[in-house]
Amino acid sequence: MTTQITIVLILTLLINLITTLSYAVRIVGVRTGRIAITFSLFNILVLLSRTANTLQAPLLAKTVEQDLKVHVASNVAVFRYIILSCTIGSVLGALLIPTFQRLLSRAVMHFSVHKSIPRLFYLGLSGAGMQFMKENLKMPSREHLATLADQGSFPWRIFLYNLLATAIITIAVLSCVYAAYLNPEYRTTASNLSGVINGGATVLMALFIDPHLSILTDDVVLGKITESSFRKYISNMVLARIAGTLLAQLLFFPCAQLIAVLAEKV
Template identity: 85%
Template sequence: MSTQIIFVLILTLLINLITTLSYAVRIVGVRTGRIAITFSLFNILVLFSRTANTLQAPLLAKTVEQDLQQHISSNMLVFRYIIFSCTAGSILGAFLIPTFQRLLSGAVAHFSVHKSIPRLFYLGFSGAGMLFIKESLKMPSREHLLELPDQRNFPWRIFLYNLAATAVITISVLSCVYAAYLNPSYRTTASNLSGVINGVATVLMALFIDPHLSILTDDVVLGKLAESSFRKYISYMVLARVGGTLLAQLLFLPCAQLIALLAEKV
């Protein structure tokens, strides 16, 4: 496996790790009462995630170009590994949520007083910051991990929307890049269709998932919903995300075949 593919695997894992941690941001915002500051600090990590995302596609496209020049007609295993790294990143993010909640709560408290991002970074890399990170390490409780969903109150509709949106987002760029193997003559067109595929998932997120989570967040702030119920709901969304990356393994090849066909027809 080439160095650039290993780099892509690491980037993909980090992107999905950060995306999974984003579910904890609402919990921290509710707990600290400073939702705006919480999201603002988390956006620093989002910037890193988006930067990594912009590097992923060109590196993959270069790999495909090199394979086609060497008359390699398929490299399916590499793409399967990349999708698996999405699952691994999501699972790792799920396990790190309790630790991340503590770290982000501390960052919000510090920033609320000093109002300085550079000072916050300086504290994070100082001896006291490293000690705080060590003290914040916490695994999810065994009871929480083994708890079965309540069938009566399980949000099936939002769960399935999140499952589908995650699966589509996971394979949007990958399937468009892989379509170059299936239809090399239209590989540039195929690579540019990722925005169309992402648009479907974005609609699901914007119209159904995000508004519903926002309503629940406001209900917790207003005292209409218990924080424990909200945390359970977030756990369901994390579970849907992990399941979506697994579903992506099944959808990857059919989606790539569809992209290869569309690239020729558009």
């Protein structure tokens, strides 16, 4: 495995880990009562994720270009590994959510008092900050996992939407890049179709998933539902995300074939 692919795998894992941790942000906002500050601080990690995302696609595209120059007809195993790294990153993110909730809650309360990002970074990297991280490492409890199935009023339609949107977002760039193997003459057109594929998933999230999560967040703040029920809801959405990365394995190659055809027709 080349250095480029190794970097892509690491970046993909990081992107999916941060995206999965984003589900914990609403819980922290509800707990601290400072939703705006919570999202503002998390956006620092989002910047890291977006930077990794901008590096991922060019590195992968360069690998495909190099393969085509030496007449490699297919390299599907690499793409399967990349999708697998999405799953691993999502699972790691899910396992780190309890720890991340504690760390982000501490960061929110510290920033609320001192109102300084540099000072917040200094605290996090100090000996006391490292000790706090060590003391607050926590895995999801068995009791919480055991209650996930008890979701009588859980909107499974939203679960399916999140599963499908995650699968589409996972393979959007990958299928478009892989389509270059299937139709090399139109590989530039194929790569540019990733925005169209991602757009469909973005619309799905913007119209159905995000508004529903926002309503639930407000309901917790207003006391209409309990924080425990909200946490179980978020946990199910995390499971939907993990399942979506697994579904992406099935959709990847058919989607690449479709894009290879569309690239020639548009």
